[in-house]
Amino acid sequence: MVEAGAAGPAPLRIGVDVGGTNTDAVLMRDRAVLAAHKTPTTPDVTLGIVTALRGLAAVEAFGPHEVAAVMIGTTHFTNAVVEARRLTPTAAIRLGLPATSGIPPMTEWPEPLRRTLGEHIYLCRGGCEFDGRPIAPLDEAEVQRVVADVVRLGIPAVAITSVFAPVSAADEQRCAELFAAAAPGVSVSCSHEIGRVGLLERENATILNASARQLAGQITDALERAVRGFGITAPLYISQNDGTLMGVETCRRYPIATFSSGPTNSMRGAAFLSGERDCAVVDIGGTTTDVGALVHGFPREASLAVTVGGVRTNFRMPDLVSIGLGGGSVVHPGPQALRIGPESVGYELEPRARVFGGPTLTATDLAVAGGLAVVGDPARVAGLEPALVAAGLQLIEARVSELVDRARTGPEPLPVVLVGGGSVLLGQALPGASRVVRPAHYAVANAIGAAIAQVGGEVDRIVSLAARTREAALDEARREAAARAVAAGATAASVEIVEVEEVPLAYLPGNAVRIRVRAVGDLTLAQAP
Amino acid sequence: MTGRRVGADALRDVARGAAILGTGGGGNPTIGRLLAERAIREHGPVELVPLGEVPDDALAADAGGMGAPTVGVEKLASGDEHVHAFRALEGHLGRRLTHVVCGEVGGSNSLLPFVVAAHLGRPLVDADAMGRAFPELQMSIPAIYGVRATPLALADQQGNTVVLTAADNRWTERIARAITIEMGCTAALSSYVMDGRQLRQTMVAGTLSLCQELGQLVVASRARHQDACQRVADRLGGHRLFDGRVVDVGRRTETGFARGHAALDGLDRWSGSRLRVDFQNEHLVAVRDGEVVAAVPDLIIILDRETAEPITTEELRYGSRVTVIGAPCDPRWRSAGGLELVGPRVFGYDFDYVPVEALAGGTAR
Numbered sequence: 042m043v044e045a046g047a048a049g050p051a052p053l054r055i056g057v058d059v060g061g062t063n064t065d066a067v068l069m070r071d072r073a074v075l076a077a078h079k080t081p082t083t084p085d086v087t088l089g090i091v092t093a094l095r096g097l098a099a100v101e102a103f104g105p106h107e108v109a110a111v112m113i114g115t116t117h118f119t120n121a122v123v124e125a126r127r128l129t130p131t132a133a134i135r136l137g138l139p140a141t142s143g144i145p146p147m148t149e150w151p152e153p154l155r156r157t158l159g160e161h162i163y164l165c166r167g168g169c170e171f172d173g174r175p176i177a178p179l180d181e182a183e184v185q186r187v188v189a190d191v192v193r194l195g196i197p198a199v200a201i202t203s204v205f206a207p208v209s210a211a212d213e214q215r216c217a218e219l220f221a222a223a224a225p226g227v228s229v230s231c232s233h234e235i236g237r238v239g240l241l242e243r244e245n246a247t248i249l250n251a252s253a254r255q256l257a258g259q260i261t262d263a264l265e266r267a268v269r270g271f272g273i274t275a276p277l278y279i280s281q282n283d284g285t286l287m288g289v290e291t292c293r294r295y296p297i298a299t300f301s302s303g304p305t306n307s308m309r310g311a312a313f314l315s316g317e318r319d320c321a322v323v324d325i326g327g328t329t330t331d332v333g334a335l336v337h338g339f340p341r342e343a344s345l346a347v348t349v350g351g352v353r354t355n356f357r358m359p360d361l362v363s364i365g366l367g368g369g370s371v372v373h374p375g376p377q378a379l380r381i382g383p384e385s386v387g388y389e390l391e392p393r394a395r396v397f398g399g400p401t402l403t404a405t406d407l408a409v410a411g412g413l414a415v416v417g418d419p420a421r422v423a424g425l426e427p428a429l430v431a432a433g434l435q436l437i438e439a440r441v442s443e444l445v446d447r448a449r450t451g452p453e454p455l456p457v458v459l460v461g462g463g464s465v466l467l468g469q470a471l472p473g474a475s476r477v478v479r480p481a482h483y484a485v486a487n488a489i490g491a492a493i494a495q496v497g498g499e500v501d502r503i504v505s506l507a508a509r510t511r512e513a514a515l516d517e518a519r520r521e522a523a524a525r526a527v528a529a530g531a532t533a534a535s536v537e538i539v540e541v542e543e544v545p546l547a548y549l550p551g552n553a554v555r556i557r558v559r560a561v562g563d564l565t566l567a568q569a570p
Numbered sequence: 571m572t573g574r575r576v577g578a579d580a581l582r583d584v585a586r587g588a589a590i591l592g593t594g595g596g597g598n599p600t601i602g603r604l605l606a607e608r609a610i611r612e613h614g615p616v617e618l619v620p621l622g623e624v625p626d627d628a629l630a631a632d633a634g635g636m637g638a639p640t641v642g643v644e645k646l647a648s649g650d651e652h653v654h655a656f657r658a659l660e661g662h663l664g665r666r667l668t669h670v671v672c673g674e675v676g677g678s679n680s681l682l683p684f685v686v687a688a689h690l691g692r693p694l695v696d697a698d699a700m701g702r703a704f705p706e707l708q709m710s711i712p713a714i715y716g717v718r719a720t721p722l723a724l725a726d727q728q729g730n731t732v733v734l735t736a737a738d739n740r741w742t743e744r745i746a747r748a749i750t751i752e753m754g755c756t757a758a759l760s761s762y763v764m765d766g767r768q769l770r771q772t773m774v775a776g777t778l779s780l781c782q783e784l785g786q787l788v789v790a791s792r793a794r795h796q797d798a799c800q801r802v803a804d805r806l807g808g809h810r811l812f813d814g815r816v817v818d819v820g821r822r823t824e825t826g827f828a829r830g831h832a833a834l835d836g837l838d839r840w841s842g843s844r845l846r847v848d849f850q851n852e853h854l855v856a857v858r859d860g861e862v863v864a865a866v867p868d869l870i871i872i873l874d875r876e877t878a879e880p881i882t883t884e885e886l887r888y889g890s891r892v893t894v895i896g897a898p899c900d901p902r903w904r905s906a907g908g909l910e911l912v913g914p915r916v917f918g919y920d921f922d923y924v925p926v927e928a929l930a931g932g933t934a935r
Contacts, residue, residue: 140727143605143649170754447889
């Protein structure tokens with residue numbers, strides 16, 4: 042977190058989370074939340090941030106120069122992909138021939154996205170085997186022809202993916218150099234900087250990233266304008282989906298890394314507020330409940346492919362389990378089986394729920410009738426059958442506790458941290474939970490998650506242990522991951538290895554293993570002048 | 571021309587069904603499916619011929635792949651190498667292969683025969699050589715009948731092809747795997763050349779159609795809110811061995827194979843019981859409360875309890891709620907010759923094979 046200077050008060054940090062519905066903001070000094078603010082998200086990016094900053098200043102006056110860093114999490118890029126809007130035409134260049142031609146780039150993409158990006162697909166020679174031997178040498182003349190084509194068609198972005206780039210990125214880098222030399226205006230995204238082993242998923246993520254680069258420029262400009270316009274000169278950071286931060290320049294190049302940063306920030310914020318590092322976080326909203334596990338303070342990541350806007354990717358995403366159950370979920374008493382959700386009155390809880398005088402029996406009504414929450418007018422649900430209320434609350438508890446159980450990584454009961462407006466549906470205990478924690482400021486946990494974020498570095502590669510020992514390979518990966526964290530802005534002394542994963546390759550008598558190491562450290566913050 | 575035509579849109583069901591019969595092994599079939607879909611879109615549908623209608627004078631070989639699935643998802647195939655391997659066998663034999671066959675159902679190897687059949691316009695036999703998946707070349711029903719895996723052809727994307735003749739099937743396995751590593755850990759493979767009579771004697775009939783049917787069954791049962799896991803068990807004449815929650819997964823590598831086990835705590839009527847499933851790429855043995863309830867070569871199938879999606883050994887993880895099904899293998903595996911190739915003792919267990927219906931007979935269907 043924050044490196045406090047030797048003298049004077051610790052610097053201020055501002056965390057902002059721009060969600061689909063609300064923009065949340067917090068002002069923090071060290072571990073203390075000085076101010077929190079919630080406002081509807083506006084289409085105008087700059088205006089939304091300025092409104093949030095003004096809101097904070099209204100609660101706790103602060104001088105712009107006292108702020109040492111601003112951290113922003115945003116769903117803009119995720120929404121752009123889901124809606125197939127505001128993305129640019131993109132050339133997908135794969136280096137791997139004579140391999141890989143059986144499944145060309147953008148196979149199985151949704152039509153709207155394919156159309157938006159155009160179908161500029163190039164397969165060239167290059168790439169390497171799992172042990173680094175070249176599949177075929179990069180054919181520079183061939184790449185030059187692609188460069189000329191991209192320039193001729195006026196395509197603003199290219200995505201370069203070579204086979205086993207996580208093992209050797211040389212061909213991707215050379216290809217990028219050729220573009221930089223001959224077409225400096227074209228933005229280049231390379232797969233080795235974006236994803237892990239698994240060509241199609243990494244390539245998909247790289248193409249999406251390339252297509253969002255222009256938008257990333259516009260959004261980050263708007264964010265910077267807002268922050269600078271407010272008089273804050275401190276560095277601006279953007280939240281990534283693994284719970285760490287990146288600088289604005291990095292975000293312009295890797296907008297894909299912001300995907301799913303919302304849920305991650307919410308989980309990290311919950312962990313911070315509760316003081317739990319290994320726990321399950323239950324985020325109950327109006328319509329859905331998301332549950333994820335925190336391991337050493339970071340969300341456990343999904344190991345399988347994650348689909349974004351219909352495209353399979355494998356970038357770092359938190360492993361969430363979700364069900365259609367929230368504060369607005371509709372209760373169906375039914376003659377045989379009681380059912381709650383997945384239909385919800387959503388944001389219309391206020392007019393439609395019974396406690397607000399509406400006609401619909403919702404999960405919130407059960408919570409009020411059961412004495413768990415005081416919302417609206419409890420008298421309106423006083424007449425509910427006590428057996429129905431008890432059965433309904435029991436069902437809610439059972440369904441959430443099953444989710445918590447699925448999010449667990451081991452047999453030991455986990456602490457459970459509850460956040461989100463719908464968390465009133467649950468009582469003080471939950472089966473399978475060692476304890477249940479409801480932290481203060483739970484409604485702005487996501488903004489807090491952004492404000493407290495660290496920076497990280499990762500290594501993911503397949504190594505052959507024929508020529509060296511496992512320990513030597515692991516050590517090298519650890520050192521590289523740590524060096525990458527420092528390069529991303531971490532203070533060297535604070536860097537720790539948070540994850541080491543080793544997967545042997547099946548069906549082969551050789552000694553090849555896939556090694557993944559992740560390091561994180563505290564962001565170096567300058568003391569406020 | 572007696573077969574039915576199979577288009578690209580059928581392959582999703584085939585892949586899902588193959589993952590069910592693959593008993594946890596074979597890797598993810600997505601890459602094989604995408605290759606096959608593209609080959610069919612480019613070259614037209616594949617003619618699927620019933621095993622019983624393959625003429626005596628037919629000459630066929632299987633088409634598939636060998637190597638590490640982890641590499642196969644990165645260095646994707648071109649599809650041409652599978653055609654090259656098949657062609658290399660023809661070159662060696664000096665004869666045209668009239669049919670393509672499937673070596674095993676499970677993972678991409680159940681889809682790759684569609685690639686070759688589509689490319690070359692040859693009929694594909696609706697059958698496979700195992701009725702399930704196994705990790706090694708000699709673990710094949712034709713081998714019980716003395717059919718050699720060789721001549722066997724391997725091909726890579728560089729234009730290298732190797733035609734191998736070997737002293738026996740175990741040598742074939744060793745040498746072919748060494749070549750595969752040199753080829754970058756994945757290779758296209760064609761092997762087990764047989765005539766029509768041998769095919770009808772040694773192949774398991776109808777398994778590609780069965781894969782498609784199982785895939786459809788899962789999707790349809792789910793849509794009708796039926797118990798899809800039970801429907802799968804019933805269709806295979808199998809037994810529902812256990813419903814439970816994964817509480818432990820241990821993995822280790824031994825001689826290049828991903829070995830390990832999963833421990834499950836029972837749910838509902840199995841509450842209080844525990845089931846352990848051992849695997850070496852495929853599931854080998856299921857032990858419930860200390861008693862073996864199913865063992866190789868019978869099929870031990872793990873499905874997601876809610877969706878009935880098959881779960882491979884790589885996907886097994888703590889907290890998954892699963893249904894475990896034990897289904898009888900092809901009767902030929904149960905012969906002395908079959909058990910010598912794939913019985914429990916081959917995988918290091920110190921007990922003899924007992925059919926799943928005898929072991930799980932007391933388990934309600």
